[in-house]
Amino acid sequence: MSKLNRRHFLVTGLAAGAAAAIPAGAAHADPSGPDPAAESAQSLASRGLTTDPFTLGVACGDPDSEGFVIWTRLAQQPMAEDGLGGMPQRPFPVQWQIYADERARRVVRTGVSVAAPEWGHSVHVEVQGLSSDREYWYRFRVGPYVSQLGRARTAPHPLSYGGGLAMAFVSCAQYEHGYFTSYRRLAEEHPDLVLHLGDYQYEYTRNTYTIPGGNVRHHEGPETETLAGYRQRHAQYKADPDLQAAHAAAPWLVVWDDHELDNNWADEVPERPEIPQPNFLTRREAAFRAYYENMPLRRTSIPRGIDMQLYRRIRWGRMATFHMLDTRQYRDDQGCGDGYRDCPAAVDPARSITGAAQEEWLLNGFRHSRAQWDILGQQVFFAQRDNNAGPVKVTSQDAWDGYVASRRRITQGWIDAQVRNPVVLTGDVHAHWASDLKLDYDDPTGPTVGSELVATSISTGGNGADSDPAAHPFLAINPHLKFYNNQRGYVLTKIERDQMSADFKVVPQVQTPGSEVYTRATYVIEDRVPGVQQTYLRPLDPTLRSRAGMTVEETVRLETERP
Template sequence: MDDHITRALSLSRRRLMAAGLGAFLAPALDPRQALAQPVFADYPFQLGVAAGDPAPDGFVIWTRLAPDPLAIGHGMPARPVPVSWEVAEDETFTRIVAKGEAVARPELAHAVHVEVGGLSPARTYHYRFTSGAERSLAGRARTTPVAGATVARARFGVVGCQHYEQGHYTAHRRLAEEDELDFVFCYGDYIYEGRSARVWNSAAGPQANQRQHVGQEIYSLDDYRRRYAQYKMDADLQASHAAAAWFVTWDDHEIDNNWAADLDQDGTDPAIFRLRQQSAMQAYYEHMPLRRSAFPTGAAMRLYRRADYGSLLRLNLLDTRQYRSAQPCGGRWGTCNELERADAEVLGAAQARFVFDSLATSPAQWNAIAQQVMMMDLDRDPGPGYMANPDSWGGYRTPRARLLRHLRDRRVANPVVLTGDEHQNYAGELHLDGRNPEPRAIATEFVATSITSGGDGTDQSPRMAQIQAANPQLKFNNSQRGYLLCDVTPERWETAFRVMDKVSAPGGAISTRAKLAVPAGETAIVTA
């Protein structure tokens, strides 16, 4: 090796910084040598680690190099950088079962997605990353049982709606502290796209934001990258990711509030909005532990998929944003003729075929539909009128009826819908028409509250008590923050509504507000 290269490689981090080289090696070095031993100006794993999409033989592991996370360029050179990874059977990494090297590329904000294979089913593993002399924290992920295998139990969390400004992520820390979970389902609203705000106008009046976004409303790829970085720098969120593998999908705020297909709520030219979608989708992929099958192509990426947990559970993950038709009633809560539109779509033709076939052919005892917006036919007006939320399945009655009839007519075993978006906890039973319910419900639905969105919240508002009284299919409601903890056995599905006493300050306490269940073969919710 040339003497000046040898000397350059031996430079200390301080001397590199003093030379103005920041997070990369001297430009005079051969690029292959620069890749061999990267030196960073600051800790590069500030956004943590994550695992996702577990399968019987492995899972995805993710990290992103970002020594200066909120800066344009995130403190990295515009060149590829190697990242080594290890997967072990034990926390001390003495029994390493898989390892390799990935390349963190500038085109993807120096994120890496490693699809680890060759592992044993139904087993917990530990993983970590190294780049240069720097090492990430260690994460934990569990492979799923082999399809068709007899499984006694599945235990998982349901999370989402984590507005950074409206509270602290203590619920994520509490989720990480739960007894080891098989996986976590994140239904969406991982970030919020709005500008920084000192106060927000809640239903209870002006509220001071606990912390603030950096910058204005986000539109560009750099904007979205910085917003994800700000969220992922939170230590409680990092702990939640490190505790279990996640299945992720999005709702609206990963791009823009209430978007549908190529339409936004402001009437932007669809061709222009697609440019924003393209940036948002790339940033979403860059920051989520997704497989290559979800790699974005322009303003499109496929997020609908399924996962089997032995013979016990089939998880159908849906995307209710990318393929839906425009919101009815101009997006206003209420009622209008558009609620019954025959050509309305939520899933789109291809996704509907996929999920209908998955449900009809499923050998699993329980069939979960993991998605974003409420499916329950809920009258939001406790008075004599009828009020629909057009951003929910209630605004799309034809595709909603099509899905429910499929569940009923094909006799899909034990269907359970998992939902978010509402910033409240709900549990209820699904009928074709909630105003004229059948004697037996078609399915059950559990709606997870937000991690922070909406602030501390309350147990139940007087208006929600009236709405529950006017909707007998609604069995439970609560508007505190938290998450769901689902415990599934061959005999029954049990959901614990875990709620925080506060998110307005760090250190909130978690408790179980209610524990509700569905016995196998039934569609009625009972107290656990």
């Protein structure tokens, strides 16, 4: 694969730098006036651009107190099999503008970036020099074509708490299993920040990962293994109007899990290592490159071959520090397969889910944190979930339960650093959960030292079903687990100095579009009081099929990626 085009890098960087030199609030010509990207339609047509290239929407990400990243990717034909989006193999200058008002009348920053074919005609602009703790809006333009308007936001000043932070987090959006209604409802909440914790897209070809009754829509193309395939798959997801609405509503912090590459992959090991896959590292390189091309990430995350720096730290003033983790790229392979096992390797102190460098980075972040809330945005279940009521411990080897020593070192790390309020945010398991965190899960009377909130899937698994959380078998075996619900949705939080509240939002239907959303339960974490406290629980809906009588085996099956 070609390396990052030097001209593309320099032009993008210089454009952002030049924009940062413009004082905030400076007057500019109306966007419809002359600019470097305003070629005539006839001129663009002669270069092969004949239709609207902004079919994949816009996005913003990784905000700080002075700016953020804005993103788009040009694609005239999003589903082109070659992954090129129907774009000519030539660069296109793209004008970008930042506005101080929602009506896009007051331009405060402007510049030109180059959408290069080497990087899928994607644009990543790192905008700086803005005021802290306020809203902005942005859009892009090529000739007569103008993108939709996106909403951005800067973080508070590093020494300020700012107001309360409305943060939502999501995971697991299987396009084939349902409509992305939850993304639409999330956009309507107008959050300040959205965390996507993995499984943004799925790699399967059609009729491979199916739900009872059949999938409601289908992936295009074969299983993603090539750069063209991953680009096409990202484009299919990005073209969804509900997902576009969620991206345009707020800045995002993104991290991957497994399906952005291959189900249950671990470092350089594919899901099924017993089957020779000599091209797996080439596949990994392609997946990483396509992920960067399609996400609002800073240049620190530009992939280098099979490696990509994704773990990073985002500070929201003094209110919160988000430690975004990567539990796939550096982990040891699952010790006894991916499922629930009694596995001696799970307690091997030499094994890690984060790798040594990321672990030390995280522990160092704990030691230096002065935030009110330290929040880990990561992929797989952190608390222990033993599915055996007897003395033998049977746990998921794909989660932190498969890396017990790694979990204990990190938990001990935040205890030793006297982190004020440690909170772990999780996706992956296609159900809502809330739990207390322990240093020693074998002693249920021991102190609670943190809190975990888990978001269900956006669509993976189909509709799901409402359930009585008190009847879930895992809660009886694991008293630190406090809440469970198997519907689709997202978690909407409000982070304030004295507490963090979490509304577990659900939509009853994803296999038909347009469902309304409601709050199934609300939990609160109080300042300096580790653990979750229920403040609201909606009664079980009798019209929905309950899974209150699920066996442990049925519960485990619901979380299995392939039926």
